[in-house]
Amino acid sequence: MGYRVAVAGATGAVGRELLRILAERNFPVDEVVALASPRSVGREISFGDKAVLKVQNLETFDFKGWDLALFSPGGEVSAIYAPKAAAAGCVVIDNTSHFRMEPGIPLVVPEVNASALKKARRGIIANPNCSTAQMLVALKPLHDLFKIKRIVVSTYQAVSGAGKDGMDELFGQTKGTFVNDPPTVAQFTKQIAFNVIPHIDRFMEDGATKEEWKMAVETRKILDPDIQVLATCVRVPVFIGHSEAISIECERPIDLKKAREALRKAPGVILRDVREDGGYVTPIECVGEDATYVSRLRIDPTVENGLALWCVSDNLRKGAALNAVQIAESLVEQGLLKNGALFPVKE
Ligand code: A2P
């Protein structure tokens, strides 16, 4: 038996990937609907090679009778329509940052905390930020072994994190450079082609950006409330694939051999770490792949029980669409998608 599944934000960078991954992984669907803004109504988009869907209007769509909705239309839009879908009895997996830190809404990376799904009380489950998701897939086996106390991470984030308009801006500026067109700067605060920008999302009062804050608070909600995180999040001129240089400080002494063994066995991780030219993974190699790749594993001699590593993943897949579909699969496995299991008990 299959499910009736809606994809909201279906014309966007993550939405298209959601449809591709649902089809690729043969998620049990009876019916799929693609939803976007009124601008896109009637546009045709493919559901893998299984079907062509005509886009419908999210704003007027009736979620009654639909089992599952995968949302990626931006935070402000999710804020309005995800609760409407949930109120109609449709379980929502939301890719935006809007609900992540709210009580009663689990924030889930299935390889790390799938058991939190059953704690959903409002019919909504949140998908973490892409840079948090891949970091925690890589760090979970190391946390189990050595108990991480502190994480210092610098990210190198692809423009697709800013959606299809961000990808168009990098493309346009790069092309423009060769024909002497002045760069148009709209999606990012400075030119992104041939540049790096140490600023993602808005500034917070303490001087951190919201992207950096998200990496800290989401790590504590998903992995361990006692871990301290210092993140510096940087946009780089890469279309797809976020990279991260991560240093961890642990409670227990590091055993590099055990760390390697654990990473080799860990779900969702591929360890590619050869200490020679090219013996590591770069973002261009992870595009279209499901794994989170770990390379450059080495002892950090500057702190007690320190370890450093390099981590790369496709931000549209593990960072967003794949993680959301894995959450849906986990809901099915745990028998949580039917019979109102994730909604408040009605008196
Ligand atoms: P549309 O293409 O009709 O604008 P991205 O993250 O790549 O920028 O994509 C954003 C997605 O969210 C697109 O599918 C976009 O649809 C959708 N979207 C944006 N605003 C709205 C809205 N007000 N209602 C429904 N969908 C929206």
Ligand code: 11C
């Ligand atoms: C970026 N990480 O690369 C962001 C995109 O909180 O879901 C995802 C933002 C979020 O721009």
